[in-house]
Amino acid sequence: DPQVIVDTGLSQSLVLTVILPVTNLSVQVLAYTAAGDGPWTEAVPVSLADAGTPDRRVFSWYWWYVVMAVTVAMVCAVCFIVMVTQLRKKAIRYGEAFEPMIERRGDLVVHYRVKKSYSRRTNEATLSSLGISEDLREKLRDVMVDQRCLALGKTLGEGEFGSVMEGQLNQNQFILKVAVKTMKISICTRSEMEDFLCEAVCMKEFDHPNVMRLLGVCLQSNESEAFPSPVVILPYMKHGDLHSFLVMSRLGEQxxxxxxxxxxxxxxxxxxxxxxxxxxxxxxxxxxxxxxxxxxxxxxxxxxxxxxxxxxxxxxxxxxxxxxxxxxxxxxxxxxxxxxxxxxxxxxxxxxxxxxxxxxxxxxxxxxxxxxxxxxxxxxxxxxxxxxxxxxxxxxxxxxxxxxxxxxxxxxxxxxxxxxxxxxxxxPETGEHLYMNLREEEEASGLKQACGMGCWEAEGQRPQRTEMRSEASSGYRYVMVPLDAATEHTECNRFTSVRHEVTDPLIEGEVEEERVIINL
The missing domain is CATH 1.10.510.10 (Transferase(Phosphotransferase) domain 1)
Structure with a gap:
């Protein structure tokens, strides 16, 4: 049988690596000195399973440094992507809205600048988030205006479920003054919102000087709401609604x-x-x-x-x-x-x-x-x-x-x-007109546009002029003919007054309407 002698020197242990396959294996040990060799020990059989332990590779710190460097780089890349995404979302929402500029007086003034470009893909995604029907989305597609093209201003009128605001629309480098009608989306149902959009869609085909035309529909994002709020963009009407104008013609200062x-x-x-x-x-x-x-x-x-x-x-x-x-x-x-x-x-x-x-x-x-x-x-x-x-x-x-x-x-x-x-x-042409501008008083008192009021007063109970103007103020400028100027042309300026026989108590109430107070 082949034998292998290994000198271990002064070591007390030795690891033997067996490369060639063997059927049996035994180990003997002897000690030697300068005086000579000692006797061999008895042969100890060793099975292959016990022949030894596998080789353990020594760990290299070089690879650990590489892993750490790659991990840090990935974390930095993720943080950078998240930051860029957040900045992009903010830019889409507000579109570089504010630009600080120094006036000659040295005051810092912030000017609003509306973005003029928009992405139709963003509009489509927002329309989908409203949950409206596919047919309505198709009808709205060609009238959608990106919110970056619309700048909202002061409120012209407000009701329980909606409001009318002044706005500016950026159209091909031109700024157009518009009226913007909004809904209070937080208290309106989804079906009411869809009706609101349907009523806007029906206006897009109208083209007549005596019919209000639609300029566009915009979706205003609101962080406090789950989905955007739709607004309807209409031409700005300088003198407001006809009802408020007629009421003011009776209840003005003069x-x-x-x-x-x-x-x-x-x-x-x-x-x-x-x-x-x-x-x-x-x-x-x-x-x-x-x-x-x-x-x-x-x-x-x-x-x-x-x-x-x-x-x-x-x-x-x-x-x-x-x-x-x-x-x-x-x-x-x-x-x-x-x-x-x-x-x-x-x-x-x-x-x-x-x-x-x-x-x-x-x-x-x-x-x-x-x-x-x-x-x-x-x-x-x-x-x-x-x-x-x-x-x-x-x-x-x-x-x-x-x-x-x-x-x-x-x-x-x-x-x-x-x-x-x-x-x-x-x-008749008259050189004297009455100009009523209620904007400053409305802004000072915080009053909103009146939606209508009663028009009957009792003798001796006429309210204060300032109170009357506050109730009827609509925030628009009106031009009307003074009463004293109009009375000079009674024949051509007034309807012929016709009074019928009063037999109905309701008619009697109308005949005496200037002596009755009716609270609406």
């Missing part, structure tokens, strides 16, 4: 009188707008002076295709299980069967003409919303306003015919009103 020609032009503008909508088979369902806007040229635009019920909630009444309805403007058949047609819009136009003739008074004074249907069913209608010609009141009465098909069309109404206007001499 008594004022508006020429009859101006009132008739308001009616004609509305009739033209409604004629255009009727030709498109569009049913408004909520025509009233509060839903008509005055532009810079004093032209009237039919507007607010449903949004006004969010802002003027006091004029709406919930009937049964239906939603809130403006019952004092709704046709008899609509109250009975909840059916709306072009003929029911004609009924509402008659009430709107009555509002203009009375310069913003509330229809059916003293009659509760819940009593309107029975009141109309008994044959009662709005009474002839003071200073209203019989021909004009006859035109109103035709709009309130019980049989819808017997009511005149908007084309017929527009022609009749134009004939009435042609019968008056041109409105």
């Amino acid at each position: 008594p004022t009188e508006m020429p009859v020609q101006t009132l008739l032009k308001f009616m004609i503008d509305i009739a033209r707008g409604m004629e255009y909508l009727s030709q498109k088979n569009f049913i408004h369902r909520d025509l009233a002076t509060r839903n008509c806007m005055l532009n810079e040229d004093m032209g009237v635009c039919v507007a607010d295709f449903g949004l006004s019920r969010k802002l003027y909630s006091g004029d709406y009444y919930r009937q049964g299980s239906a939603g809130k309805l403006p019952v004092k403007w709704i046709a008899l058949e609509s109250l009975a069967d909840n059916v709306y047609t072009l003929h029911s819009d004609v009924w509402s136009f008659g009430v709107t003409m009555w509002e203009i003739s009375t310069r913003g008074q509330t229809p059916y004074p003293g009659i509760e919303n819940a009593e309107i249907y029975d009141y109309l069913l008994q044959g009662h209608r709005l009474k002839q306003p003071p200073h209203c010609t019989p021909m004009l009141y006859q035109l109103m009465s035709e709009c309130w015919h019980t049989e819808p098909k017997l009511r005149p069309s908007f084309q017929s109404l527009r022609q009749s009103l134009e004939e009435l206007l042609a019968g008056f001499s041109p409105a």
Whole structure:
């Protein structure tokens, strides 16, 4: 048998590595000195399992340094990516909104600059987060405006469920002053939000000088809300809504009188707008002076295709299980069967003409919303306003015919009103005008735009002028003819006053309306 002798020197242990396969293995040990070798020990058999332990490689600190360096580099890269992502999100949301600049006086002034570019992919993702239908998203796609192109300003009016704000829209390097209608998304349901967007979509096809047109729809992100809030962008109307304008013409600092020609032009503008909508088979369902806007040229635009019920909630009444309805403007058949047609819009136009003739008074004074249907069913209608010609009141009465098909069309109404206007001499030119600018007082007192008010005062109980202006202030600038100037042209500026025999207590109440206080 082969033998291998290994000299271990002074070591007390030895590790033997067996490379070749062996069937049996034995170990013997002897000691040697300078005097000679000692005897061998007896052979000790060793099995292969006990032949020895595997070789243990010595650990290298070089590889440990490499692992640590790679780990640190990965952590730094992740931190950098997270930081860049957060900065990008902030830039998308605010778009480098503020730029500090030093004026010549040395004051630090912050100017707002609107970003002009946007990503349609971002809009699509935001629309998807609203949870609206695919059909509605498709209709909104071509009217979406990125929020970086829209800068919101001060609030022009606010109601329970929404508000109107002044804004600036960046369109191809041009800044356009706009009005922005918003919803208080926190208290509105998802279906109400979808209705809000549907009403905006229906406006995008309108193109008429007397119909409000849609500029766009924007989604404003809010960190406190789960999803963005939709806003509707409309042209800015310098003089606000027609109802507030008419109320202010009666309740300003000075008594004022508006020429009859101006009132008739308001009616004609509305009739033209409604004629255009009727030709498109569009049913408004909520025509009233509060839903008509005055532009810079004093032209009237039919507007607010449903949004006004969010802002003027006091004029709406919930009937049964239906939603809130403006019952004092709704046709008899609509109250009975909840059916709306072009003929029911004609009924509402008659009430709107009555509002203009009375310069913003509330229809059916003293009659509760819940009593309107029975009141109309008994044959009662709005009474002839003071200073209203019989021909004009006859035109109103035709709009309130019980049989819808017997009511005149908007084309017929527009022609009749134009004939009435042609019968008056041109409105007199006066060098003296009354300018009422309520913006500064409104900002000082924090008052919001009034949505409407009663217009009856008792003798000796006329409120303070400042209080009256506060209640009626709408934040717009109005130009009106003073009463003393208008009275010089009574023959051509006023409707002929016609008083009927008073047999109904309700009529008596209207005759004495200047001696009665009615709280609305």
